[in-house]
Structures are given as C-alpha cells and as structure tokens.
Amino acid sequence: METTGNYGGQEILGAARVEGPIVVVEGMRGVGYDEVVEIIDARGRARRGRVLEVGEEAAVVEVFAGTTGLSIDDTHVRFQGHPMQIPVSPEMLGRTFDGLGIPIDGGPMPLAERWADVNGQPINPTARIYPRDIIQTGISALDGMNALVMGQKLPIFSGSGLPHNQLAAQIVRQASIPSTGKEQQQFAVVFAAMGIKHDVADFFRESFAGSGALLHVTMFLNLADDPPIERLITPRAALTLAEYLAFEKNLHVLVVLTDMTNYCEALRQISNIRGEVPSRKGYPGYLYSDLASIYERTGRIKGSAGSITQLPILTMPNDDITHPVPDLTGYITEGQTVLSRELFQQDVYPPIAVLPSLSRLMKDGIGEGRTRADHAHLSAQLYAAYAHVQDVRSLASVIGEEELTPVDQDYLKFGRAFEQSFIGQGLSENRSIEDTLNLGWRMLALLPREELTRVTEAEIDRYYRESAV
C-alpha cells in the first residue's frame, strides 16, 4: 500500500505557525506520530523536534531547543521517519552527553552497538524478577528503616536548600550489595540532569571523580540554561542507556534523575501551549502516565543478571508533599525518602524525616538470611516509638517537660538520641547493616522494656539487655 512506505527524509519548506516551542507544519504526507524532526533555520543551523500530533494537512512539532529565530518562510523541516533514538554501547560509560544524547565532553560520537528508541517499551510483569536484594547504603535511616532494594525506584523528596545532592552522592558512593558477599560491588551510574544548576552538576562530577567511579558514570546534562523542552527527552535517553547496560550487558545500574520537578514544569509548558485541559495546578491530566513511563523503567528481568535502581530527586515546591509532582511520584514509586527542613535546621545530616519516608520493597529484602531476623520488628518498634515522640513533644510544648510522666520523659530522651545518633551521621560515614541494627537497639535501651510491644519477647531477651547502657 502506498501509505505504508518509509517517508524518512521528507522535507518541507516553511512553517504555518510558530508559537513558543511549537511549530505547525503543513503540506507533508504520511508523517508518523512521535517522529523525530530536524528543523533548519534561515542560517542553516539545525535543531531537533518531535511530532506531537499529526493530521492529514498539518503536524504539530515541539522544538527542543526552542523556536527563537525560526521564521515562517525560511524554515526547513525535515521529517526523519522514526521516533527519537540514541546510540547505545558500553563505551558510553565515562562519557558526558547533552540532554538529547549528543556528546559534550569533546569526544567523538560513540560507536553505536545499535540505536535504541528512547521511549522504551513497557516491561511485561511476568518477565520481571521481584526485587529482593538489599543495597547497603551505609546510612542508618535508610538501611535500618527504609532500606533500598536493588531494582527499586526510591525518590528523594526534598526542598530547596536541603542536602539532597549530598545524600544522593553519598548513596552512589557507598552502595554495595551485602548478599553478594563482595565488599564493594561496582555499580554503573547513569546520571540525568534536568534543569539543575551548573554548580550542582559540577558537585556530582567531582563527587564521582573523588570516589574513582567516574569511569563507570555516564552523564546526560540538561542544565538550567539549556532549552527546557529538551528535558522531556533527557530522562528517557538516560534510561534507554540504563536498560541496555542492565539487561543486555548485565550490569547493576544506579540511575540518578534530578530534578523531576523541572521535568514536570517543561511538560506543563508544552501542555499549556497546546491548550490542553489542565488538571491540578495546570499540570496535564496525563502527568501520572507520563511520569510512570519514566519511573517504571526500573527493576530486574528474567534472563539478565543486571538491574536498574532509580534514585529520582525532586524538590517539593514550598516543601508541599501534596503538590502534584511529589504526589503523583509517590503513587508510582516504591516508597520515598523525605528530607526534613526541621532536622536540617538542627544540623542533623542526613535530615531524613523517617515518619513520612517509606520503602515498599524493604519487607521482602530483610530478615533472616538477608539482613537479620529482628530487622523488621526492630524497625517497626523504632517507628512506633519515634511516632510517639512527636505526640510527647507537642504535649511538652503545652505543659512543659517537667510535667510529663517519667515514661514520656524517656521518650523525649529517646527522640533526641534517635535524631542525633541514629539518623545523624557523617557525610562519609559508612555503617554496616549490623552496626545500624545494634545502634537501633541501643536507642531502644532508653525506653522501659514494657513499652516495646512491636518486638518479640525473645528479641528483647536477646538484644535489649545486651545493649542496655
């Protein structure tokens, strides 16, 4: 049939309409939805775009680098005949690319083993392996209370000014897999920056270089002054490489995506210009599906020894966890690590607010034969006790600490110690899981034995007195 041929290379002179990052092109034929487009302005400079909507007469094209300088008459639009692709090959480790996958480190374009569609395809749930192997991060608030599992997507919900970058860098530096018995399992790192500042990108680069990991790191950088629409491709390009490295080259890949809030804003911008019906706060109704198409590209699959673990970072506007971006993210990801401004102000690092934090996959990754048999109960007990500390504190703020019952005063002591010594630790302090658990029991030793209802009597007998101070 005539309509089924490949129309790649079709070129149209002139645009019908230019508005914001959008160009409407007429007179083309057989252009595909989601196809890549090259737009050449009057001076012969090329930029890239993507078909958002296509009809018989017109195609709506989003231009990644923006439409500045494009004119109606002198613009050449070249349709490529295929969706957005990037080259993938093992030699991309150690390299730096822009948000669309073009090298910006001065090196040549990598020799592609093949070209891969950046949109990826959904993983069949029957082909997945349920992730159960803990990654030891050396951070007690994570390993003890909200453990990260290999193949999990666990975002960091942060606010402006909070040390989320330090935390992410520390996780990347210290990540090891205790179940393999190896002291330091080498992870490949794929780092995708969306609209972050140059300093932040430099911070990560130096942090990776300092740990000697730079050769295992690929960076995709779309910085704050780069075209915002490019950000829509950046995480997809990064995950396309991650999927290749994990599932075809059997590597364990850590993917750091920062900052997802900037990504969502770019999406809102496009949606807005297209006049789509907005849902909450002007974000498009498909924000959930769109974020899912990024976050779900995580996990382990049968027939491959590799894994993809995602650490997306997002800053909550105004520290509001109910904002659409953290909210929809929380519905897709397998938990969240929430940073607390209050702890940060008390100089606790990492300022992880353990109560709203959660790791959904932790339950199957811990316990006898994986970490330690008491891990689940201990963590539940620490949770319950720390939750009670919040009640006691608000009571103390009304009636004064002296008026509290002796038990509640113990809780206050526990709360302080828990924040300072258990949550708090050094920027390069790397605690083993065993240390973290023993530390947890030392915290519980500050409470009377009868208060410990989440741990079993046997566990109390074994650990409680041993660690009592």
Next chain:
Amino acid sequence: MSTQIAEVVWVNGPVIRARGSQHVGMLEVVEVGDEHLIAEVIGLERDTLTIQVYEETSGLRPGAPVFSTGYPLSVELGPGLLQSIFDGIQRPLPVLELRSGAYIGRGIKTTPLYRKQEWDFTPRAQVGDHVQGGTLLGTVPETALIEHRVMAPPDMDGILTWIAPEGKYTIVDPIARLQTQHGEQDIAMLRRWPVRRPRPYQRRLPPTEMLVTGQRALDTFFPMVKGGTAAIPGGFGAGKTITQHQVAKWSDADVVIYVGCGERGNEMTEVLQEFPELTDPRSGRSLMERTILIANTSNMPVAAREASIYTGVTLAEYYRDMGYHVAIMADSTSRWAEALREISGRLEEMPAEEGYPAYLAARLAEFYERAGRMVTLSGATGSVSIIGAVSPPGGDFSEPVTQHTKRFIRCFWALDKSLASARHFPAINWLDSYSEYVDEVVDWWKARGYADWHSLRTQAMDILQRESRLQQIVKLVGPDALPDDQRLILETARLLREGILQQSALDSVDASATIEKQIRMLRAILHFHDRAARIIAKGCPIILIHSLPVVNTLVRMKTSIANENASEIDAVITGLDAQMDQLEREYA
C-alpha cells in the same frame, strides 16, 4: 481476514481519527495500521471515526489502514481463566513474553484462552432436556478448588439433541447440540461476551452474608458482604495495595479477580510470585487456583487501562453465573478515572471537575452496580463483590473520584496517613470509616453463635470515640490530669488499637484471624475494661492495672495465639480474672 474500512487521518497519542466506512458500529473493535494495533471505536460522525487505541501509537501515520473485526470489545470465557494473568484487553502476558520477550511488543495477536488444552468434561444434562440460558450442560474440574460449570449461553433456548459423553475436549470442540427456532446449533465451552454489557441474571438478593476477610479492622468493625461494594481510599504509602492483597489472600470468596489498574509492575510480579506459594486456609491448595490477575501497569497504554476494569468485572460475572462468590479488587479506580480523563481531554470534551469528564459519576455507578448477590439464570445464588482502591491526589478525600465513589459504595475503609506513618497497619481510620452493612450482618453473626457481636462492636466503637475526644484534652493537659476512669478509656482504647485493629500482614500467625478468634479477642479486651472499671470505682489507681501482666498478654495474643487455638483466649480471660480478683480484694 479482516477487511479495511477506513484510513487514519489524525493521530494524537492513544486517540486517532479515521475516515471511511459508515457501517462501523459504536464501540466496535477495529485494528489500526499495518501492525494491526487493537483499538475501539468511541465516536462516529458521518464518515469519520474516533478511535481509542489500546497499544502505543508511536510512528502511526495518516493514511494508515483501519480494519474491522465486526465485534465489540469482548472477553473469552471458558475453562482456563483461573491461574492466568492477562493484560487489560485479556491478552495472556506469558504468551506475550514468549512472543516479544521481556518488553511488551506491539500488534501481537493471541487468543486469551489456550485452544489446545484438553479438559475433562462430564455431562450434566440429557438429550431431550429443555435448555435455556444458564442451564447447566456439564462440568469441568478447572482447578482443584473450582469446578467450572459449563452453561448454555444467556440467549439460548431449545431442546438438547446431543451432548458429548464424558471425556476430554478442548474449549472449541462442540459439547452439545440444540434444536432452536433457528435450527440446530452446536455449543462449545468457549464463549465471548462484550465487556461493557453486564451479564444477565434472574434477580437481585439483599446482601446479608459476610465476606470474611480475616482482617479484624474490617470484619469486626466495618464488615463487608458478599455482593457488596467497598472503597479503600488513601494517599500513597497508606497501605491500599497491602490491604487489597490481604483481602485477595484471606477472604472467603470462591474466586478472586485482582485488577492491577495503572499500578506498579513490581507489585504484579509480587502477586505472581507470592500467590502460588500461599495456600488457601480452607482447602490447603495454592491460592492461585482461585485467582485471575489482570495487569495494566502504569506504563502500559492508557486506553487499555480503561478497559481493564470492565474485563475484570465481566470475568467476575461469568463465575458468579456458575453460582460462585467472586470478589474483584480494582487497584486503583483513580487510575481508571484518570484514563477516562486523558481520553476525554484528547477528544477535547468539555471538562467538569478537575478536568474529569462529566460522565465520570455515571461510569463509576455503572461499574459498582455490577456488584451484587444474584439469583443467576441457572437458579443458583452467586455474588460479585467489588473492592475498589481510590488514590486521591494529596490524600484529599474531597476530590471528585473519592466523592463520586462514596455515592455508589456502601463500605468505606478510609486509610489514614498519620496511622501509616506510625506503622499502624492496616491504617484504617476507625472514626472516618463506615460500613452500611453492619445491621444487615447481625443475623449472620448470630447464626454462627456470636449474638453478642453487635453489642461488642458498639461498645468498642464507643470507647474509641471517647478516646478521640479525651485525646484532645490530653494534648492540652497531659494524661495525668485526667481522672482514673477516663484514663482507663485511654488504656482500653490502646489495647483495642494495638491488640485488635493493628494486624501484621507479614506475621504468619497474625496475617489472618478467624471470626472466632476476632470475637474472642474483642470479648477479652472488653472484659478487661469492665473489670478494671469496677476496680477503679473502688479506688484502685490505674497505674496498678496498667502494670498487670495480663495487659501485655492482651496486646500480644494476636500473634501468640493461632487461629486454631482461639479457645486459649479463655485461659487469658481466666488469668485476667485472677489478677483482677487479687486487686479487687486489696481495694474491697
């Protein structure tokens, strides 16, 4: 093969327009492009068809062909459904994996049910019988748990002229022949049914039988019935999915259909790996033998998400028609509503609240009304219970999906973020939740020898409500300022919360509680309250009661006493009485 009926003229994500034939029916399934992507006609205007595509449309061009199939979006019904995992339009995921590997490819055509498997068919009707829709023709042991009842299709009427003798047949082999008005007709085990059309039944019955879930916060406090409707709303991390999983695992439904609608891939994998290893407490067989999974994960095409709910409920009705009690879990209906919103937005329809289409409420009502306890066409009694998770943005229950859902369900299990943060699971808020079935199941409890259930529940709810009022005061002045009888309310409420309402899904003893254990635990704690109240009236300070060893026993009996030893709770009560007696003597 199918014939071409139209050409694509416009593509916008999952929604496309095509021009061509005017002989295509509304909601007919069509295939789009050379890859034959599965799609459904959702709008007709002169020669232009509006079509939603159930697969990724990347690369689809104007000019691409559209083919007709001639039938509406339907599911295949027959033996082999149980233990399967399908996508939203009933394609078996293991077959997709065989065809396209770990990633789901496009345009894969496959039949939902395996044609070549042979089933042991036993005839149950005789030549000469008058056969109508629902008449039992034969049975097939589909799994060790479920006998598949092969019935005449709903629109059939005739005289049975031949029935297959006992033996092995595939689902496409004829197993019966009818003489009808339109001549002789062969019937096979395989059927099709359009998903958007509820299957017929004789009449509805009032739902009076409990759906026992083994979860104390549900059964004892907010009971659900067979044929009822329930919603579980909660922000992320509040435990919707774990609660759904718990009900899927431990409820006394005969068949469980779990629809993962727009949720996480790893969660479906978890169910797939966990369920075959879990055993049904009643039969000792694998739980998977009574389960059907439907998975449209959040990154699968959005139009198929919209369909997955209907696919699930149609399969549920099919097993209901055999006389089974079916429970369907939809996790999450909010994602389904968002799929409606997305499609509606791309159709440029006028939005109502928060961008949702104006027909959101009508669609929700249609879905939940497919639940019910019915007399089926065959005269048996079966039921479909629907339990829908709702994911309100920001955990705010005033949003449209939660609000509309509340109008059509009768059991509301509100999950609470602050309980979840304190790791109180299931995080069901006992003050916000309700069940309209409480009065209707009183007789059910009575018939099982628990005539006191209703009054125990009322007492416990009263204590919990008084506690919540007292907590307001405690926040201002501290618990010490309260008189001892009020502090006893706090103490008993704590026992109710920690001893009964909290239930660990991960503890092998605690994961599920029989109603016998539930009621005995409740009796023990309320008995504690009565005894303590009397002693306090005599001047005994609460602190002495708080330090009785039995208090710890009451908190721990959920994990220390197994279901089959529930009568050991009598010994706890005896011990309680002994300790109380001693205190009472001191303050006599």
